[in-house]
Amino acid sequence: MSSALRPSLGRISVLGVGPAFEEGRWPAKAVVGEAVPVWATIFREGHDAVGATLVVTAPDGTTTTRPMPCEDFGMSLYRASTIPSVPGDYLFAVEAWSDPVTTWHTMADVKLHAGQDIQLVLAEGVAVLERAAEQPGRPPAEARVLYGAIAALRDNRLDPEARVAAAMGAKVRSLLERAPLREWVTRSAEYPLRVDRERALVSAWYEMFPRSEGARYDADTKSWVSGTFATAAKRLPAIARMGFDIVYLTPIHPIGTSFRKGRNNSLDAAPGDPGSPYAIGSPEGGHDAIHPDLGTMADFRAFVAKAGKSGLEVGLDLALQCSPDHPWVTRHPEWFGVRADGSIAYAENPPKKYQDIYPLNFDRDPEGLYQAIREVVEVWIGAGVTAFRVDNPHTKPLTFWERLLGDVRATHPDVIFLSEAFTLPAMMHTLAKIGFHQSYTYFAWRPSATEMGEYLTELAGASSYYMRPNFWPTTHDILTPDMQSGGAASFASRAVVAATGSPSWGIYSGYELVENVARPGVEEHIDNEKYEYKPRDWARARRLGIARLLTTLNETRRAHPALQRLRGLTVHPTDNPAILCFSRHVPADESPTGRADAVIVAVSFDAFHEQATTVTFDPAAIGLKGGRPFAVEDALTGQTYEWGEAFYVKLGPATTMAHVAAVRLA
C-alpha cells in the first residue's frame, strides 16, 4: 500500500505559470524598465481562501516578493507584474498558499450577519490572528498591530460585528496583504526571465552602404571613387538629427571578384563594378577584414567614435557566407560543402545558381568553424560594434546560433542581434527564443489595413514574451508592390505604422527620397545599391517631407512610453477597410515616467484617394472609462481634436496620411 507515484502537485495547486515556453527551456524576455506580467492558475479544494506571491530572483541572487492578486476567479487566474531594474538573468516562481485569515474573515462576516455562532467566530478570530502575530519572522511592529486587532476582537464594549470591523481595519488588512499569514505554501518551478538593456526592445535603425556616401564619379578617369568611413561619417549627424539610435552598415569586408555580380544583378560585372558586399572575402581578407576602399580598422574605429558623439550606435551586417576568393576557402576547405566531383559547393536554389557565393557547411568541422566565427564577432565588438543584423540566420543551424548568442551574451551582454529571417513561423519564432534580440517580420507583406491590424495584434500577443519585432518598410532587398506604386504617400503611411506599431523599426537609406522604382519583375530597387555606388542628393529630400516625418516619428516615440512597449496595443474597428486605427497604452504603474501614457494612431492605406471613417473606439484600451470625450493632439500636424467612443477621421495624400494622436490623460 505504499504510494506508487511521486505527487506532481503540492498542497495548493499552482499550474500554468507563465510567461514560459517549451517546458521553461527558454527564458521569457524583457528589458530594463519593462513590466513583465506573471500569471498562474491557482486553486484548492473546498471553499477556503488562497493567496499567491510572486517571487523574483534578480541576477545578483537577491529575492523580492509581491502579492499576486486574483484577476479572474472563474478561471482561477492570478497575476502580478514585475519591472526589472537591471539587465541579467532572473528567475521567477509563484507561491500559492492557504489564507486562513481571509477564510475566517469571510466566514465571520456571513455568520455574524446571520447571528450565528458569535462567540465561536470571535474565538476563532483571536486564534487565527494570534497565529499571524506569532509566525516566525514577524517583526515586532507588525505583531503589535495584530495584537491590537486581537484586543479589538475581545472588546466586550462593542457588538460582535463592530469588533470584527475594528479588528480588520484598513491598517490590519494592508499589513496582511503585504505580509500575510501563509500556510501550506506551495512553490511552482522556477522559470527563467532574461532582461536586456532597453535598446534591445526600443530602437530605431538606419541602414546604409558606407561606400555610397561620398562616392563620386570621376569624369577624368571615367571611373567611380568609393565612399569611405570618413565620407560616410559626414552623414552621421543628419541620421542622428532624424532621431535614429543605430546606424547599421551592410558588410564592410573585402569583396570577391570570382563570378562578381554587375549592375542590377547581372552575371557579368563590368570593370569598375564594385560587387555585392554580401560576396565576402578576397585575398585582402575575410569577415574580420575591412574593404581597403573604405579605410582601415583605425578609420572604422573613428567612424564608430563619431557615431557615438552623435548618440548613435553602430550595427554591422553578419552575413556568414563567402565569395570563392575568401581566405577560408583555401585555408579551411572543410568549412564548405563538397560536391561529388570534389569541387566546393556554391549556393543554389535549383535551377538557380549563385556561383559568387559559397555557403558555409556547419557540420564538417563545427568546432573549428564556430571558433572562427566567434573570433570574427569579437573583432567587431572590440572595434565598438554593439549590434549585428544577421543575414539569413535561418540557413544556418539553430544550435550554432544558440551557442554563439549565448557565449556573446555571457561576455558582452549589451550586444544586440537582429534576425533577418523571412521564412516559416516556427523557424522565426525559434530564432527569437534561442537568443536573437530582435526579428525582422512579415510587416512589409501586410499591404491592407485589415491584414496589418491582425498582424499587430498577433505580435503584441503571446509571442511578445520572446519575439521583439523590428518593422522595416523597405530594405535593400525588399520593395513591395504597394511601396512601388504609392509615391510619398505610401512611404509616409508605412513609416507611421512601422514607427508606432512596434517599439523597434528601421529605415533603409534613400527612403527619404522615396526611392520606389523596382527592377522589372522583382520586388527590389532598380539599380540596386548592392551592385553599384549610390550617392544621394539629400538636399532633394527636404521637398518630399519624408525626412521631416521620420524625425517627427522618432521624436514622438521618445516622448511616449506607450510607443516603447510591445504589449498594450489594441486595434479599433473602422467602417472603412482602407483605414487602420490602433491605440498604444501603458498604465501609470508600468510607465517609466510614473504617468499613464496613450497614443492613438489612425492611418490610411490608400495612397491615391482621400478616405474617411468613423472609428469605434474602446476607451478601456487606454485605461479610460467610456462616455466621456477626451482631447488628443496629433504629433504629425499639431492639431488637436476631441475624440471619444466614436470619432471621425479623414486622411489622404493631399492632407495627411495619418494621425499620431497623443491622448491627454488626466
Added chain:
Amino acid sequence: MSSALRPSLGRISVLGVGPAFEEGRWPAKAVVGEAVPVWATIFREGHDAVGATLVVTAPDGTTTTRPMPCEDFGMSLYRASTIPSVPGDYLFAVEAWSDPVTTWHTMADVKLHAGQDIQLVLAEGVAVLERAAEQPGRPPAEARVLYGAIAALRDNRLDPEARVAAAMGAKVRSLLERAPLREWVTRSAEYPLRVDRERALVSAWYEMFPRSEGARYDADTKSWVSGTFATAAKRLPAIARMGFDIVYLTPIHPIGTSFRKGRNNSLDAAPGDPGSPYAIGSPEGGHDAIHPDLGTMADFRAFVAKAGKSGLEVGLDLALQCSPDHPWVTRHPEWFGVRADGSIAYAENPPKKYQDIYPLNFDRDPEGLYQAIREVVEVWIGAGVTAFRVDNPHTKPLTFWERLLGDVRATHPDVIFLSEAFTLPAMMHTLAKIGFHQSYTYFAWRPSATEMGEYLTELAGASSYYMRPNFWPTTHDILTPDMQSGGAASFASRAVVAATGSPSWGIYSGYELVENVARPGVEEHIDNEKYEYKPRDWARARRLGIARLLTTLNETRRAHPALQRLRGLTVHPTDNPAILCFSRHVPADESPTGRADAVIVAVSFDAFHEQATTVTFDPAAIGLKGGRPFAVEDALTGQTYEWGEAFYVKLGPATTMAHVAAVRLA
C-alpha cells in the same frame, strides 16, 4: 570562449510535442484500441529535407516506430497516430532527422529537368543510396533493393531522367519510407501516455438506490420495509437489457441517526425515515460496512455476481464524509476539524449548516486517514467493485486523490474512478489530469442547442487527451428547469445528446418514468430518493417509450465505433437555433472494425413545438468528398434518407425529437 549554455535543442528542431500537459508532468490518456495522434513542430535550417519518426515504448519496454509525415508544411507540423493494444503506461518520443535521399531526389528532379549538372547529380545519387544501403543494421534484403537502385542510376542505356525514375521507383520509395536513411537524428523528450481498458472511455452507467428496489410499505405495521441487495438484484436483467455497462449504487453503508434528514430534506426526520445514504456511518459501521437493511457482505458479493452474469459491472459511491455517528468520530477525532470550543466541525456553507455531516480533515493526520481510506477502497474492490463514482472530489485535497488513484492503479489497473465535481474549470480539469478516469460535466447546464454545440466541440478538443466526459441528463441531485418542463420530449432529447455526444453517459433510475417534478425552489426531484424509499412501477415505463429509447441508444452506441470515441465530433450549422446537428466519425485506419464509421445526430431542443431546419453539412467531417449525396438510416425510427451538403430535418414531440443517422459509407 567556451560555450556558456548547454544547447536546448538538437541538430534538427523538434518542438511542441503533444499531447502533453504542464511540462509532461501528467500523462495523456487513451484506452486500448483508441487512436492517439502525436504531433510535433519539426524544421531545420535551409532547404534540406527532414523526416520524422514516432517512437512508442509499450508497458513491457518494447519499442515500435512509425513514420510521422508532414501534415502542414507552413506550420512545420508533423503527425502520426498510434493505437495501443494493451493497457499500461506508455512513453512516446519524436525523432526528427535529416533526409539526404529526399534532399537529393528533389534536387535531381529540378536539375535534370533543367539539364543541369547531369553527371554530378547521378554521382551524388549513387553516393547517397550507397550510404542508405550500407547503414548499420540495414537488412541484406533491403540493401539488395538499394543496390538495384544504384545499378539503375548507373545504367548508361537510359537517359538521366529515366535512370533517376527507375532508381526511385515505388518499391525503393516505400522501403525508404519504412526504413529511411536518417542523419542527425534528434530525439525529443519522452512523454507519458496512460492507457486504460476500453471501459474507461466507453461506458453507459445506470444509477440506483438499492434500498428502493423492492422496498414496500407494510400496511399492517404502517412502516416501510427496505429493499435489499437480493430484491435490487431482480432489477439487474432489465438494466442489462437496456444496454447499460455499469450499475452504480449510491452509498450502501450504515446511516447515521444524529441530525438525520427527513423527507424532502427536512431537518426533523420522522420515525421510520431511512435517512440519506450520504450521512455515512453508525454504530453498525462506517465506509467499509454494509447497511444491515440491505444485507451482508455475502449478499453484496451475490449482487455483484448476478450483475456480472448479466454483463454488468458494479460501481459504488465513494462519499468521503461521515455522520456524527461514524465509528471514526470517536476512534479518530484527529481525522476531523475542530472548532475553537473543542467540538468537531460539521459541514457548513455559511449561513447554511449541515449538522448531519462531518467533513474529513485531510491535514491533521494525512497518513493515517489516507491508509484508512485506502483500506476502505480495497474492501470494495475485494468484493468485486470495479468502478467508483466519487462524490465531491473537489472538496478534498488533490494531493490525496493523486496518491490514492495512483496506488489503486498500480495494484488494480482496471478500476475506474468517475469524478463528480461541478466546480471551476481549473479544478475539474486537474482532477482529470491527476488520475480520474471520467468526469461529470456541465452537460446538464447547457440548455440550448447553441450552448450544447459549443460544449461538445470544446470537450472533443484539447481537453480530450486527459478528460473523458460522462454525460448525465439527471442525477439524484440534478433536475434542471428544462428537464422539469418538457415532459418525455425533453427526456428523449437529452438522452439522445448524452448517449451520442460522449462515449460515456449515465442515467439515474426513474428516467424511464420521466420523473420530472421538482421540489419547489430547488433544481432536484421532489420526494428525493435520498430521504425516502422510492419503489417504482416499471411496467408503466413501457407507455412512455423512454426505456425503449435508452435501449436503442445503447445498441446504437455498441454498433458504431464513431460513438465510442471522444474526438471526431463536428457540429454543423443549422438555420434554426432549436436544432443541434453534429456528426461523429472514425476513419478506417483508426476503427477497431477496420472500416470507417459515421453517425449524424440531429436533435431538437424544443420539447413543445415542431421545428424544422436545413443543415449545412460538411461532408469532409465524416471523410466524404463534397457534392455526392449519401444514404443514412435513422437508428431511432428505422427510416432511411438521402442527405448531402444540405439536408432538411423536421423534429418534434409528436414525431421524433431526434435522428441518430448511421451513414452508409462505401
